[in-house]
Structure formats: structure tokens, C-alpha cells
Amino acid sequence: MGSQSFTRLEHWVGHLLATGKYAFSWEELKQNMPHSTTDALKQSLNREVRKNNILSIHKGYYIIIPPSYKARGILPPTQFIDGLMHFLKRPYYVGLLSAASMHGAAHQQPQEFFVVTELPVLRPTxxxxxxxxxxxxxxFPKSFIQQINTETGFIKVSSPLLTAVDLIQYNHHIGGINRSAVVLHELMEVVGKEDFTNELLEYVPVSVMQRLGYLLEYKVEYVEWADTLFRLLxxxxVKLFRTPLKTGSSESGYSADNRWKVLVNVDVETD
Structure with missing residues (x-):
């Protein structure tokens, strides 16, 4: 692509689409249109943005809107997130409800798209x-990340077990522990008992494992999976200490009379 130069932005964009590429950076644009000034390139970009042909998704990074997505004005995140994270030089994986839906464990497409990456924190897009x-x-648990093919290549997605763990750990991002338990009920259909390994313990806080174990045993009825996890711990x-099922809520007057030492301070329903 670098050996071919273009004089009109729309010609280069058409060339990208013809080769299955739906995004580009400012640097790539300058390399492929070497005879255009910075001001001319900015004017061309603004013109294509107004026509809804191009969208700036991050400073210095643009996605191309093909005719099939013109009405929506944007590509689905699954089609641009890998390129964007590569542009930002960030390791990542699609997680939580977004990953759960890809593993067949969401009743509806989540309104928000969830991406897990390393520090420092990125602001939402x-x-x-x-x-x-x-x-x-x-x-960053790289060995618990899978690749799933998309129209534009592939994306990295948390494995079903890592998705389950993240749903517990970050439950406040998706509506609370009750929502986590509902999704967990379906997600466990694609989690094998053999997936629980020592390596997982290196990445996950013990308190999260306790909550997961409790929910598996008492709320989603995957007792053999709970037994496997308990034996692993x-x-x-691994020493278990009293930990609340719902963090940030009152802990007084609630029982932790279970082998997980989970303080049951919230009533969880999965139906």
C-alpha cells in the first residue's frame, strides 16, 4: 500500500475498502498522499466526514463507513476495536457482557461495548x-484470551471462564451482582470443569473466586464446578476470609455460614 500514492482522498478510501480495510491513521494518510499539504488533507477529511463517509473514532484514527452502514453512521465496535487498540499500542480483550454475548450467553445485545486493557485508564469512546x-x-491474563473472526479480521475476546470471573469482579459496571448471576447461569454451559487451573488464581483476587464459587454452588446450580474450584483453592x-457478596453494602447482621465464607448481604435471583 505504501508504494502506491494517491491524489484524491476518496480514491484512497475506495482502495482501502477494496482491500478489506475499514480504518486508517493520520500517518498512513500522509504516507499515501505525499503530494497533498496538511491543510489540503484536513479539508478533504472534513469533507468526507460531512458526507458521512469517514468518522474520527480517536484523535489521529479514522474509520471508513461503507454503504451498508451509512444509515447508522458507524461500524459495529467488533469491526474497529482491534485496529484502534493496535493504533493505541494497547493489549486488550473484549470482555464482560460483550464477550458473554459472543459466547451465546446474553438475552439481548448489550447497549455498551466492554473492552479490558492495561493501565493507564482510557476514557470511554x-x-x-x-x-x-x-x-x-x-x-493481563493472555492465556485466557481467544481470537474470534470478524468481517474485518479478528478480535480478542475473553474465554468463557475469564468472562465469568470478570462479570463478578466488575459487576458494578453491568448493573450489579444479580445481573452477573443471570448471565453466569447461561455462560456456564460453555465452561468446562477442566478450565479451572492454577494459572487463573494468579490473575484473580481470592474474594472474586469466593463469590464465583458461592454463586456456582447456590444460585446457578453448577455444584461440580464449584467443587472443582474449591478443591483448587x-x-x-489459599486462605478464605469473610467477604461480602455485594461490595459497598452493609455487612452487619448477615450470615457467612457457607464454605466460601461469603457474607450473603443481597438476595440473588437468576430466573
């Missing part, structure tokens, strides 16, 4: 009615 939420982790000599 809000464009044309789409919101991409970014969550940050210090430890026990074999590793």
Missing part, C-alpha cells in the same frame, strides 16, 4: 450512539 467502555487491569493453600 462515545460516537453515533455507541459507547465503548474501557476497564483496566494490572495483570484448598490444594493451593
Amino acid at each position: 462515545r460516537k453515533k450512539g455507541i459507547k465503548v467502555n474501557y476497564l483496566s487491569k494490572k495483570n 484448598d490444594k493451593k493453600g
Whole structure:
């Protein structure tokens, strides 16, 4: 692509679409239109943006809107998130409800798109009615990330088990522990007992594992999976301390009379 230069932006955009590419950076644009001035390129970009042919998704990064998405004015996040994160030089994976829906465990397409990346925190992307939420982790569990093919290439998505764990850990981002339990009920259909490994314990706080174990045993009726997790924790000599099922709520007067030492301070329904 770099060996061919263009004199008109729309010609280059057409060339990108013909080669299956739906996004470009400012630097790529300058390289491929070397005879245009910066001002001329900006004017051309603004003209194409007004025509709804191009959308700036991040400073210095643009997506092309093909005719099939003209009415919406934006591509689905699954078609631009890999390129955007590569542009930002950020490791990432699609997670939470977005990942759960890809694993067949969401009744409806989530309104927001969830991406997990490393620190520092990224501000949400809000464009044309789409919101991409970014969550940050210090430890990045690369071996629990899968690749899923899309129209424009592929995206990285959390495995079903990592998705389950994140739904517990970040439940306040999706509407609370009750919502997590509802999605977990469906998600566990694609989680194998063999997926619970020592490696997972390196990335996940013990309190999250306790809540997951409690929900598996008492709320989503995956008792054998709960047993597997409990044995894993026990074999590793992990000490369990009283931890609330719902963080940030009152803990007084509630029982933790279960092997997970989870303080049941909220009534969870999965129906």
C-alpha cells in the first residue's frame, strides 16, 4: 500500500475498502498522499466526514463507513476495536457482557461495548450512539484470551471462564451482582470443569473466586464446578476470609455460614 500514492482522498478510501480495510491513521494518510499539504488533507477529511463517509473514532484514527452502514453512521465496535487498540499500542480483550454475548450467553445485545486493557485508564469512546467502555487491569491474563473472526479480521475476546470471573469482579459496571448471576447461569454451559487451573488464581483476587464459587454452588446450580474450584483453592493453600457478596453494602447482621465464607448481604435471583 505504501508504494502506491494517491491524489484524491476518496480514491484512497475506495482502495482501502477494496482491500478489506475499514480504518486508517493520520500517518498512513500522509504516507499515501505525499503530494497533498496538511491543510489540503484536513479539508478533504472534513469533507468526507460531512458526507458521512469517514468518522474520527480517536484523535489521529479514522474509520471508513461503507454503504451498508451509512444509515447508522458507524461500524459495529467488533469491526474497529482491534485496529484502534493496535493504533493505541494497547493489549486488550473484549470482555464482560460483550464477550458473554459472543459466547451465546446474553438475552439481548448489550447497549455498551466492554473492552479490558492495561493501565493507564482510557476514557470511554462515545460516537453515533455507541459507547465503548474501557476497564483496566494490572495483570493481563493472555492465556485466557481467544481470537474470534470478524468481517474485518479478528478480535480478542475473553474465554468463557475469564468472562465469568470478570462479570463478578466488575459487576458494578453491568448493573450489579444479580445481573452477573443471570448471565453466569447461561455462560456456564460453555465452561468446562477442566478450565479451572492454577494459572487463573494468579490473575484473580481470592474474594472474586469466593463469590464465583458461592454463586456456582447456590444460585446457578453448577455444584461440580464449584467443587472443582474449591478443591483448587484448598490444594493451593489459599486462605478464605469473610467477604461480602455485594461490595459497598452493609455487612452487619448477615450470615457467612457457607464454605466460601461469603457474607450473603443481597438476595440473588437468576430466573
